[in-house]
Amino acid sequence: MRAALYQAAGDVTVGDVPDAALAEPTDAVVRVLRSCICGSDLWSYRGVINRPAGSRLGHEFIGVVEEIGAAVTTLRAGDLVVAPFQWSDNTCPACRDGVQTRCDNGGTFGAPGTDGGQGEAVRVPQADGTLVVVPGGPDGVDEKLYPALLALSDVAGTGLHGAVLAGVAEGATVAVIGDGAVGLCAVLGARQVLGAERVVLMSRHDDRAALGRAFGATDVVAERGEAGIEAVRELTGGRGVRHVVEAVGTPEAWDMALGMARVGGTIGAVGVPHTTPQLGLFPPFRQHLTISLGVAPVRRYLPDLIDRVLAGSLDPGPVFDLELPLEQVADGYAAMSERRSIKTMLAG
Amino acid sequence: MRAALYQAAGDVTVGDVPDAALAEPTDAVVRVLRSCICGSDLWSYRGVINRPAGSRLGHEFIGVVEEIGAAVTTLRAGDLVVAPFQWSDNTCPACRDGVQTRCDNGGTFGAPGTDGGQGEAVRVPQADGTLVVVPGGPDGVDEKLYPALLALSDVAGTGLHGAVLAGVAEGATVAVIGDGAVGLCAVLGARQVLGAERVVLMSRHDDRAALGRAFGATDVVAERGEAGIEAVRELTGGRGVRHVVEAVGTPEAWDMALGMARVGGTIGAVGVPHTTPQLGLFPPFRQHLTISLGVAPVRRYLPDLIDRVLAGSLDPGPVFDLELPLEQVADGYAAMSERRSIKTMLAG
Incomplete structure (x- = not known):
């Protein structure tokens, strides 16, 4: 064959x-x-x-x-x-x-x-x-x-799993880091399976952002790094989001996830950490975060x-x-x- | 005054x-x-x-x-x-x-x-x-x-919070790392407030172990490091524990917590990470862990x-x-x- x-x-x-x-x-x-x-x-x-x-x-x-x-x-x-x-x-x-x-x-x-x-x-x-x-x-x-x-x-199950790990439920506000197929499917799963009300997709590619919107993203943020964090905080009354899906796995993506998570928030991570980012524990401790990870x-x-x-x-x-x-x-x-x-x- | x-x-x-x-x-x-x-x-x-x-x-x-x-x-x-x-x-x-x-x-x-x-x-x-x-x-x-x-x-609320963060519920099996007042109170909270069935206390001090048992610990493990991890795994059919309370905050305690957590398990951490341990993300990713942290x-x-x-x-x-x-x-x-x-x- x-x-x-x-x-x-x-x-x-x-x-x-x-x-x-x-x-x-x-x-x-x-x-x-x-x-x-x-x-x-x-x-x-x-x-x-x-x-x-x-x-x-x-x-x-x-x-x-x-x-x-x-x-x-x-x-x-x-x-x-x-x-x-x-x-x-x-x-x-x-x-x-x-x-x-x-x-x-x-x-x-x-x-x-x-x-x-x-x-x-x-x-x-x-x-x-x-x-x-x-x-x-x-x-x-x-x-x-x-x-x-x-x-x-x-990808559909992996994106959904990211949203499940992030604790997304009916009416939730969610940010999705990663506009690849998994990130886009996290948008879809959060909105159409789990009932999230607001989904912010981090994307700087017009075609992916458009598909993200079609899948249910209510906001798209093109900025990255500190500017991306600031933009998400502005969208959420300065406090950040309760649920973050990390669908990339790089140290930069983790920094963004940690920076935009609200006090007491949850990060669901399905991006395989291939470059094995090291997570300093004090920031998530101070922010009272829950971090949930794994291959979907x-x-x-x-x-x-x-x-x-x-x-x-x-x-x-x-x-x-x-x-x-x-x-x-x-x-x-x-x-x-x-x-x-x-x-x-x-x-x- | x-x-x-x-x-x-x-x-x-x-x-x-x-x-x-x-x-x-x-x-x-x-x-x-x-x-x-x-x-x-x-x-x-x-x-x-x-x-x-x-x-x-x-x-x-x-x-x-x-x-x-x-x-x-x-x-x-x-x-x-x-x-x-x-x-x-x-x-x-x-x-x-x-x-x-x-x-x-x-x-x-x-x-x-x-x-x-x-x-x-x-x-x-x-x-x-x-x-x-x-x-x-x-x-x-x-x-x-x-x-x-x-x-x-x-300490009573901090220990309980560690068990809450670790997802402890009725009938659960829990390991508690740390035999200070907070760890001992995590034993108490897990058993007497949340209804855990089995609580393994890591302790090498007789007086603390005795108080841990009085508070409801069903098992006490004196070993530390790899030997401690092995002992807890042996007590749990080789798979590790579903719920771990980390009540110390040192890199050594974190290594133990990560090593003894079962696939899909949860670590609740109330030990302020003062020496700011760095957590490599691949091991918890591979183990499908949830890590929940914060000052109680x-x-x-x-x-x-x-x-x-x-x-x-x-x-x-x-x-x-x-x-x-x-x-x-x-x-x-x-x-x-x-x-x-x-x-x-x-x-x-």
């Missing part, structure tokens, strides 16, 4: 790889309908982190179950499914706590020895715990919903979010502003790396 | 100071019945932080209202009152959010220009918002309850805790293991600094 392959920084190709096949009785094989490129895929593409030459890529996909292992009980061949970006058994203590991204038997698609999402098919470990069936199946679900369903495999357990949110998408009440699909066939995946990486695309969907 | 005075590191005296007197219409003057020495008073006593020579000391006291300003409406001369260690108007946005320790009109007793608690009387600013009346008054409340009521002015808004808890003390269902009084007359305050500082006393109460 065909699949995207990482060759070197700036060099992604499509090549022939062994067909996805069952290895464990708890596996399923899923034929990919749509996959996409993640902001985190760009770390190796930009040479920020190392990745072995020839390794598989991608961890977000929707597809149709082709084959199931002997121990799989909740899936059938032909089911339309959404895969979260990590597999999990959904039964271990961490999963039962809703932290499927720390499953005792979990892992990430595209890691060495596994299939990546950017390919024609994927062996899915822990299939019962991982895959969530979309009612209606491939014949009953309009293809127009595929982008929205695909977004649920990572997207699996937790899938059943609810799939229902919302099918009901037409939630549409994260517009985060995809470029669609390419799998064979042109290299163009997608280039477009996202050069910020010509917020998020690129791959078909076929 | 007589009051404790800081002279230099290791040198505390009692001297004559101007009588406490009304300055603002929102003030009250309180004659002190009991006051005490705080672990934080030791920072200057040990020369860790600077303090002006001749400055006043102490911020914890109970007493009787002697005089009220023209604008005070909720107090009368003769009322028995508990003062939290900071004054607050209890009406500003921060106070309404339950963060009275960030009151717009707040301040700390003993700061320059104010009376300290370790003296015969105190001018209390924002008296309506600050002081909480003890039903029954000085004639109706048994003097035996004074230690318990005095403990509410800081003791005022928030006073009405409930006073009721519990009067009802006989809560007794933090035993944190006081030494009682001295005010004139011997120097002996109290020495005893606490040399760890011969957990907490010293001053009378008269």
Whole structure:
């Protein structure tokens, strides 16, 4: 089968790889309908982190179950499914706590020895715990919903998780730091899932700001650093915001989050702290903050979010502003790396 | 009147100071019945932080209202009152959010220009918002309850707040780092106010461990560092604890807190991070932690805790293991600094 392959920084190709096949009785094989490129895929593409030459890529996909292992009980061949970006058994203590991204038997698609999402098919470990069936199946679900369903495999759930960690509830005022797909989905989740009343999006890109407004941002602040903090404080009567979603992970983004959080406020952080910022504890202590962090357990949110998408009440699909066939995946990486695309969907 | 005075590191005296007197219409003057020495008073006593020579000391006291300003409406001369260690108007946005320790009109007793608690009387600013009346008054409340009521002015509420920040609820398993008065009161609050089922106290001092057990600790771990983390993990099926109270504030205590918290767990931190530990964000991100910090808004808890003390269902009084007359305050500082006393109460 065909699949995207990482060759070197700036060099992604499509090549022939062994067909996805069952290895464990708890596996399923899923034929990919749509996959996409993640902001985190760009770390190796930009040479920020190392990745072995020839390794598989991608961890977000929707597809149709082709084959199931002997121990799989909740899936059938032909089911339309959404895969979260990590597999999990959904039964271990961490999963039962809703932290499927720390499953005792979990892992990430595209890691060495596994299939990546950017390919024609994927062996899915822990299939019962991982895959969530979309009612209606491939014949009953309009293809127009595929982008929205695909977004649920990572960014929609990750953005929502940021807002959940930030304690967002009905009527809340929220600031979102980061106008990538995750930040934009945090706006969407805060407003349309959790019922926030006011969402301030930090964005200096017109196209992203426009999508943020379409997703429900009530205010957009283009300034960064101290000026950005001041602008958010001005919007909130000088006191800052009660709920901040940090969807970047850099020290600069953390400084902004800490600076704009109101006394007693909460920062929900889903931006992987790759440059491992060091947080001096005195400022958040003085500000009485709650800081909640983690790689979003997207699996937790899938059943609810799939229902919302099918009901037409939630549409994260517009985060995809470029669609390419799998064979042109290299163009997608280039477009996202050069910020010509917020998020690129791959078909076929 | 007589009051404790800081002279230099290791040198505390009692001297004559101007009588406490009304300055603002929102003030009250309180004659002190009991006051005490705080672990934080030791920072200057040990020369860790600077303090002006001749400055006043102490911020914890109970007493009787002697005089009220023209604008005070909720107090009368003769009322028995508990003062939290900071004054607050209890009406500003921060106070309404339950963060009275960030009151717009707040301040700390003993700061320059104010009376300290370790003296015969105190001018209390924002008296309506600050002081909480003890039903029954000085004639109706048994003097035996004074230690318990005095403990509410800081350590009992601070310990409880740590457990609240750590998300402790009915049936919870909790670890408490710190066996000073605050840590011991965190044990008490977690067990007897919030209903925790299991409380692990980190303590290597027999007297403190014994008091911890009396307050409800179900397990005591004497090891520190990695060995302490391992011991707590062993007690919790290898996964660590869901709720950790950090009541020290040093980098070593933070390392222990981070190491023993279960995936998805919460650290509630009331130990002022005086040496300003730097927290690398990747470990708590990977562990999906929530970290909640701040100087305890003791005022928030006073009405409930006073009721519990009067009802006989809560007794933090035993944190006081030494009682001295005010004139011997120097002996109290020495005893606490040399760890011969957990907490010293001053009378008269």
